[in-house]
Amino acid sequence: MSSDPPVGYGRRHLGIKLRQAYETFIGEVFDRLAEQGFDDMRPAHAQVFQNLREEGVRLTELARAAAIAPQSMGALVDDLERLGYVERVRDPHDRRAALIRPTERGRAEVRAARKVIAALERQWARTVGEERFATLMETLDELNGDAPADRLL
Amino acid sequence: MSSDPPVGYGRRHLGIKLRQAYETFIGEVFDRLAEQGFDDMRPAHAQVFQNLREEGVRLTELARAAAIAPQSMGALVDDLERLGYVERVRDPHDRRAALIRPTERGRAEVRAARKVIAALERQWARTVGEERFATLMETLDELNGDAPADRLL
DNA sequence: TCTGATAGTCAGGGTTCCTGAACAACTATC
DNA sequence: GATAGTTGTTCAGGAACCCTGACTATCAGA
16 A cells, blocks of 8 residues: 555646636737737736726726726726826716726727737637637636626626 | 727637636635635645645745745745644755645645535536536646646646 | 755745725715 | 715725745755
8 A cells, every 4th residue: 555645636627727728828918919019018907908998987997897996906007007008087077087098009009919819819729629619718608607698797 | 980999808808718717716616615614725825735745845846846936835835834734844865955744734625625626626517518528628738738647847 | 175056045026906094076865 | 055975086004926136054076
């Protein structure tokens, strides 16, 4: 009998696989964006653009949509404003609030990011096969409790 | 024509889906462990147990295996030692080194974690279907560049 | 024995997120 | 129209997680 069994959690579980895939994906996206000159944004900043609209969005709305504290979102917006990706304009209907809007550079970053993400997804789809990739996306949606199309809540 | 197109990165991409699934999974694992009395460990501490062996493992080896700096692993081990999950014993063959070994509580935590992870994976497999779950695991392995069985490098 | 590599720690920093507290402005109500 | 409560934002401080640089002690080979 072996007196020295391994102690670890056993084979690599789903959580580890998900995390590794996530970090690889996001790392690749930001590497490619950096090559295109967008080397001053960090992954956390993407949360700002994720829910930004052309006409401007309030800080609290961005925070709610990203499920982080308004103070945290405020810091991200401060960064992006300093870097020239977004601007704050006064909300004409509410003097407490500011509307956060993308600048031209911000719009350029979003265009570049969309292309990079789409290209990377296509590349991964070719790697594992279109069908399995589609199944992966659907399965993740289901696990995440997302409706196939979209979900606002 | 619409003068106000959305600015965000488009539909939710693979990276977001992966991250959301990861956080849900890990959150559920630690919730269940907390219910069983293991409420003083944080996710980062799992990296210690992941590569621990009964006879003891050096800090540097744990750090290499987890791909983090020795200083970071040292802090995790400090925590777990203070919490009674692991102990440090002098390496009889190398006075520079300490061997990190699980305590009985550490072994109990690993047993509990294995059960929780297995149960959660079974639950998710039932949710999306056994076949699709198996495909998910395989596809993630392939995307992660892992050989189906195991991989050390 | 000297030299370089290795094990571990101390000090300090960056990123990402949090809570608590404050203040201004809005809104509903009496 | 004064008051009370809510909302938008910011300031201050801290926790978790990881990093690099610098240092000491020890080992191992020339």
